[in-house]
Amino acid sequence: MQPAIIRAEQVEKYYAQPSENRIQVISPTDLSISEGEIVALLGPSGSGKSTLLRMLTGLSIPSAGSVYWHEKPIASADVNVSIVFQSFALFPWLTVFENVEAPLKARGMDPAERRKRAMKILDTVGLDGFQAAYPKELSGGMRQRVGFARALVVEPEVLFMDEPFSALDVLTAENLRSELLELWQNKTIPTRAIFIVTHNIEEAVLLADRIIVLGRNPGHVRTDFRVSLAHPRDRKAAAFTQLVDYIYKVLTQPDAQPPALPQTATGRKVRDQRHMQYQMLPHARPGGIAGLLELLVDHNGRDDIYKLADDLAFEIDDLLPIVDAAQILGFLKVTEGDAVITPTGTEFANSEILRQKELFRTAALENVLLLRQIVRAIEAKSDKNVSEEFFHDVLDEQFSEDETLRQLETAINWGRYAELFDYDASRRRFMLPENENPEAESEAASEIDA
Amino acid sequence: MIRLPDSFSYVRSRETLARSQVFRRSWPVVLDLCVAGIGLACFYGVVQLAKYWFGHPSPEIQISLSPHALPRYAFYSVVRIGLAYLLSLFFAVGYGYVAAYSRRFEALMIAGLDILQSIPVLSFLPGVMLAMVALFPTRQIGLxxxxxxxxxxxxxxxxxxxxxxxxxxxxxxLSEASTxxxxxxxxRLFTLELPYATxxxxxxxxxxxxxxxxxxMACEMFVLGSRDFRLPGLGSYLQTAASTGDFIAIGWGLATMIAIIxxxxxxxxxxxxxxxxxxxxEQVETGSRVTSPLLQLFQHSKxxxxxxxxxVDPLADSFYRRVDENRRAAFExxxxSYIKGTAEADMERQERWIGIARGVVLALVLGGVLYSAAHALSLLNxxxxxxxxxxxxxxxxxxxxVNVALVLASLWTIPVGVAxxxxxxxxxxxxxLAQxxxxxxxxxxxxxxxxxLVQMGGGLGVGSIALMMLGTQWYILFNVIAGAxxxxxxxxxxxxxxxxTRAQRWRTVILPGIFxxxxxxxxxxxxxAWNASIVAEYFHLKNQTLxxxxxGAVISAATDxxxxxILLLATIVMALMVVTINRLVWRPLYRLAETRYKLGA
Structure with a gap:
């Protein structure tokens, strides 16, 4: 094992709430980046990938724990890292050359030397001839090349990449990825380690020597393993697809045991989200759930999740919330990385819209606490409507502000679809659906059944 | 908070290719001459100005109504506005910077901005003028x-x-990239913040x-108690012309002003x-662009x-080098101190000193503010x-x-703007034309x-509404055009x-769309309109005060x-009203506009 360049020791991130609780984003985590490896950090959205990256670079300070750069605290070290950003983060008012030159300027390098280095790196990433262009004149791929040039020009010891290819089209991403790999393997660049955050499983398996998979609620390492496939890696090879399948299995399996709960010095309670009252609703739309179930029926009710993702050209961030939602509603089960449809799921997939809504309504009332509570609250009130504020405050105890809003949005979306309640956005109140006429509805449903 | 719609931009057809070729080839020498000429003119202007500024103040300047005096007056006014603008620019950047990055003062500074924005110019007058004249009692520069x-x-x-x-x-x-x-x-300021805010x-x-x-006009000529301040300038020229009822002079003054604008x-x-x-x-280049020959002149000039x-370049380089050396030294x-293990002790000591210094400064400022506020309030007694x-x-x-002016302005600008x-x-x-x-x-x-109006028998009561409209209706018009x-x-x-039907179209499409x-x-x-009331409700005309x-009239009269x-109380009342209206009426409407009536995603 090579000595670690960056080592994180029990780093965690949390936001204190006004009440007793605090929102844990990342539970205490150990992680190190050693010389000579490409590390890929994989995880669903909300697992704190980007937060972890920012703590490792020193951009963000951990709430607890510490990060070391060559065994010295990162705050007092002269850290030499670069980040390639998802949005490229180029300065639109500077030319390609000036963009690349800016980090060298910050280091007080003299103009001649600056020019030499910038031109050399532009040549390396295939941008010669473009130095006088402004970023907005370039295509996405060319812009990310500028992003790479700017990152590499300072000769970073560790090159960090935050979903660098996800804003690009498939072909461009493939092209850039292989060029990066070439630079790295031929040692054209003096970079000693690469750390890439991604939600594309194939990308991780294509590039990485080591893959770390994060789970969420709160973010924690689920597995950390080495990839020993030889480069160039073949997507069709059995070893490759097995690895992809394995990662899907890890991602979709519920945790065997929750990560250790941190102790707080201040005596504040830390609550694990899974022990909390409300389950975290995955942000999937009913239409998406229906679509997935119909696809599963076509595949005889069972399929590998990664194959489904492949069929749909979905990345895990697109597919997993839908799978999770269907699972919560009892429409499918996940076993061994396979999605298996349940009888209700099959019925749902084969029904007409009104029957679908009815099934969804039953499933939602049975399985989703928040929706059940909203409906009960409306029925309990004499004026048959209730303020959103109340649920906002209850959820706020458990989720971060952003997540609370998203939870409510999803709940509203599901509730409206299932005709459990109506929501008046301007007054922010839940109420009974207007043309509540159970007889007519059941009639319609029975007609369809017949 | 003033935002201009995109419709303010100019669209201009491009020159034909052949012409632009000629244009390019013959330029550079002429360009250099032009630049040199501009430089010389600036130098002459500065010398003239310095002579006048550092001369003795002449308290009773007679404003000449002869058109021959106009170029000089116009020059003085332009310099005044230009300097005031430069001052504003530096102050705005400094104030905005501190407000954005100081967690402690942010809320206070933004609330302050809200209030200051609602105080009319004249309310600053006595304080500013008396202070400046006291500072430079023997030189024109004070005034x-x-x-x-x-x-x-x-x-x-x-x-x-x-x-x-x-x-x-x-x-x-972007901000993370800079870090x-x-x-x-x-x-960071020059590469990220200033360009982004440009x-x-x-x-x-x-x-x-x-x-x-x-x-x-209000700033160049005014009476403050027993003292009559006049500065030679276009504003005072126009005001003098108005108060003597000299229409020819008014015409000349107006023409000059329009020419300058x-x-x-x-x-x-x-x-x-x-x-x-x-x-x-923006990520993609947009089609229409503003072109400017003068900009080309500067960009093509050798x-x-x-x-x-x-x-500039060597200066910037040596500057960046020095900054980097400082950074390295600080890091060393x-x-x-980390190696010696004294890092924390050092940091603590430093923090303690900074804390004490901050406390002292804060206490002094607070004391000063309280003292002067108490005095000001005792005036109100x-x-x-x-x-x-x-x-x-x-x-x-x-x-x-103000509200009548807004309604009247909306009544004609909405249909016209939509059309x-x-x-x-x-x-x-x-x-x-509208521009x-x-x-x-x-x-x-x-x-x-x-x-x-006076000749037709109307009074200032109606006239002031007309003036408020004249000053403010354009904001509504341009925004409605952009909205439509x-x-x-x-x-x-x-x-x-x-x-x-027509009514239905207005109700469901047009009005929500432009909202x-x-x-x-x-x-x-x-x-x-609130700010304009100080000039709209009180006017010197033909040796009488209307x-x-x-x-606004109360404020102007109190200054005079x-x-x-009275000036203080009236100003407080005005600031309170403007801020309250902003909070209670405009802000909720604004939020509604941002959420419900936003077109697109």
């Missing part, structure tokens, strides 16, 4: 500084607000300078807008380029019930007047209108397809007669 500061107080706030909100909306990844690549604070600053600068022209537009704003185009934060190469120190009653009555009258916005051909004719009309400061036109243009064609087609723009225009117009009941306690 000049006072006038410049007054213009400054009318220009600076919206610019500061614009810079602040730009800083707050810098995309997170990870170790940009120093200065490099577009907002440019548009707000145009509004600010227009505001400077609006209040020029058009020239500023062509020679300054246009090149700046063309230049600021590269700071647009002299400018070599001047830059031999002065930190590392040494001298106000009789009758006088405060007058002020309240004035506040109600002005409130009524212009819906018909591109009409827009091409109407827009430049010229809008750029003429209403105060300059006011004497003419007022004289006409932004309504998607499909929506209008749906209305036509389903044969909506966010209309609100923006109305907010700006409302603030402007005034009507109103808060040097009754500071």
């Amino acid at each position: 000049e500084m006072g006038a410049i500061l007054l213009i400054f107080t009318g220009q600076v706030w919206n610019m500061a607000f614009s810079f602040y909100s730009s800083l707050k909306s810098i995309p997170r990844e 990870i690549y170790k940009f120093s604070r200065w490099q 577009i907002g600053l440019v548009w707000n600068s145009m509004v600010s300078v227009a505001g400077g022209w609006f209040f020029l 058009v020239a500023t537009d062509q020679l300054i704003w246009r090149p700046i807008i063309a230049w600021s185009d590269k700071f647009k934060f 002299a400018v380029r070599s001047l830059r190469k031999h002065t 120190r930190r590392r040494e 001298n106000i009789s019930w009758h006088e405060s009653g007058e002020i309240l009555k004035g506040a109600l009258a002005t409130f009524f007047r 212009i916005g819906f018909h591109p051909r009409l827009a091409r004719i109407a827009q430049p 010229i009309a809008a750029s003429v400061p209403a105060t300059a036109l006011f004497p003419v209108i007022l004289l006409a 243009m932004a309504i998607p064609n499909d929506l209008r087609e749906v209305a036509r397809l389903f044969k909506f 966010p723009y209309l609100i923006t225009g109305l907010v700006t117009a409302s603030g402007g 005034q009507t009941t109103g808060l 007669s040097g009754q500071f306690q």
Whole structure:
């Protein structure tokens, strides 16, 4: 094992709430980046990938724990890292050359030397001839090349990449990825380690020597393993697809045991989200759930999740919330990385819209606490409507502000679809659906059944 | 908070290819000559100005109404507005910067901005003038500084607000990139923050300078208690002409002012807008662009380029090198103290000292503020019930007047604006006309209108509403035009397809569509109308003072007669009313516009 360049020791991130609780984003985590490896950090959205990256670079300070750069605290070290950003983060008012030159300027390098280095790196990433262009004149791929040039020009010891290819089209991403790999393997660049955050499983398996998979609620390492496939890696090879399948299995399996709960010095309670009252609703739309179930029926009710993702050209961030939602509603089960449809799921997939809504309504009332509570609250009130504020405050105890809003949005979306309640956005109140006429509805449903 | 719609930009057809070739080849030598000429002219101007400024003050300057005096007066006024603008720019950047990055003072500073923005120029007058004249008792520069500061107080706030909100909306990844690549604070300012804020600053600068022209008359000539201050300038020329009823002089003055405004537009704003185009934060290039021959002149001039190469570039380089050395030294120190294990002790000691210093400064400032606030409030004791009653009555009258002006302005601008916005051909004719009309400061036109009104038998009560409208209706008009243009064609087609009646079309398509723009225009117009009341409700004309009941009249009269306690109370009332209206009326409407009536995702 090579000595670690960056080592994180029990780093965690949390936001204190006004009440007793605090929102844990990342539970205490150990992680190190050693010389000579490409590390890929994989995880669903909300697992704190980007937060972890920012703590490792020193951009963000951990709430607890510490990060070391060559065994010295990162705050007092002269850290030499670069980040390639998802949005490229180029300065639109500077030319390609000036963009690349800016980090060298910050280091007080003299103009001649600056020019030499910038031109050399532009040549390396295939941008010669473009130095006088402004970023907005370039295509996405060319812009990310500028992003790479700017990152590499300072000769970073560790090159960090935050979903660098996800804003690009498939072909461009493939092209850039292989060029990066070439630079790295031929040692054209003096970079000693690469750390890439991604939600594309194939990308991780294509590039990485080591893959770390994060789970969420709160973010924690689920597995950390080495990839020993030889480069160039073949997507069709059995070893490759097995690895992809394995990662899907890890991602979709519920945790065997929750990560250790941190102790707080201040005596504040830390609550694990899974022990909390409300389950975290995955942000999937009913239409998406229906679509997935119909696809599963076509595949005889069972399929590998990664194959489904492949069929749909979905990345895990697109597919997993839908799978999770269907699972919560009892429409499918996940076993061994396979999605298996349940009888209700099959019925749902084969029904007409009104029957679908009815099934969804039953499933939602049975399985989703928040929706059940909203409906009960409306029925309990004499004026048959209730303020959103109340649920906002209850959820706020458990989720971060952003997540609370998203939870409510999803709940509203599901509730409206299932005709459990109506929501008046301007007054922010839940109420009974207007043309509540159970007889007519059941009639319609029975007609369809017949 | 003033926002200008995109329709303010100019669209101009490009030169044909052959012509632009000729244009390019013959330029450079001529360009250099032009640049040299501009340099010499600037030098002469500075010398003349210095001579005048550092001369002894002549308290009773007679404003000559001869057209021959106009170029000199115009020059002085332009310099005043220009300096006030530069001052505003630096102040706005500094204020916005501190407000955006100081967690402790942010809320306080933004609330302060809100209040300062609602205080009319004249309320600053006594303090500023007396301080400046006391500072330079024997030189003209004291008076000049006072006038410049007054213009400054009318220009600076919206610019500061614009810079602040730009800083707050810098995309997170860009700011992270500057941190990870170790940009120093200065490099960050010049590479990220200033460029990002440029577009907002440019548009707000145009509004600010227009505001400077609006209040020029009030700032160049006024009575403060027993003292009569006059500065030679275009504003005082116009005011003198108005009070003697000399129509020929008014005509000359107006013509000069319009000429200057058009020239500023062509020679300054246009090149700046063309230049600021590269700071647009956009991912793709848009089609229409503003072009400016003057900008090309500077960009193609060899002299400018070599001047830059031999002065600015090396200076910047050595500056960045020094900053980097400092950074390294600081880092070395930190590392040494870490090795010695004294890092925390050092840090603690340092923090303690900084804490103490901060505490002392804060206490001093707080003490000063409390002391002067107490004194100011004790002034209010001298106000009789009758006088405060007058002020309240004035506040109600002005409130009524502002709203009437807004309603009247909306009544004609909404239909006209929508018509212009819906018909591109009409827009091409109407827009430049409206722009010229809008750029003429209403105060300059006011004497003419007022004289006409007096002859027709109307009074200042009606006249002041007309003046408020003259000053503020343009904000509404331009915003409505922009709003109408932004309504998607499909929506209008749906209305036509389903044969909506006229009322239905207005109710379901047009009014909701222009709503966010209309609100923006109305907010700006409302603030402007309140501020304009000080010049609209109180006017010297033909050796008599016309005034009507109103808060603006109270403020102006109090300044004239040097009754500071009344000035103070009236100002507080006005600031309170403007801030309250903003909070209670405009902000909720604005939020509604941002959420419900936002077109698109």
